[in-house]
Amino acid sequence: MDRGIPLNWCQIRLIRVNGRKEANCRALMEDGGGGGRGGTGRNSSTKTAAKRTLDFVCVVALPLSVVPMSPLSSLSCLWLLLGFFFLLALPSLALGLRQQSVGAKGRLFCGTQPAQNVLVKLYDKDTGLDPDDQLDSARTDASGNFKVQGDERETTNIDPELRIYHHCNKGLNPCPRKWIITVPDKYIHSGKAPPKKYFELGNINLEVEVEGESFDCIH
Known part of the structure; x- marks a missing residue:
């Protein structure tokens, strides 16, 4: 050449x-x-x-x-x-992506009264630059009940968590209190929603102060 x-x-x-x-x-x-x-x-x-x-x-x-x-x-x-x-x-x-589903339900109270219209979101928490994926959202009914469910495709296990935004016992802060509750891995199932078994939270009094909680005006 x-x-x-x-x-x-x-x-x-x-x-x-x-x-x-x-x-x-x-x-x-x-x-x-x-x-x-x-x-x-x-x-x-x-x-x-x-x-x-x-x-x-x-x-x-x-x-x-x-x-x-x-x-x-x-x-x-x-x-x-x-x-x-x-x-x-x-x-x-x-081929490595797996369809996974998860769900949670419970009943929220503020003291002895049902907590109505409380926003509950279900997320798949991601790491790095990948933003968290919202799988579902719902508001509690007149009795304080909620149910959320969703599915996602990931190569590894999803990391589901509940995010609850409420005004119970929040003091003078205008923003709602934000709770984050991790869903245990045993409630992650294969396939699309609805899942085979829901994460049952039971009755929860929102007056309780949860470790790591925060105030969130933008959600």
């Missing part, structure tokens, strides 16, 4: 000829028939093999000293290659 030929990463192809890999830029840059080293023989078969390959594949197997590439082209090539392998991995990731 003539190292003086100006190349860019779009003109490089990785081709297979007679069971081995070979970079042949000239053969791919020329149309069939004439020019370069001729349109017959080895170059002709090289062009035919190249046309049957992907539209482009970055030459990462060859030393950069053999195929001159600018730093920007090398970076573009790397990102393209990473994207190519990500697309190949998508089917495997999809």
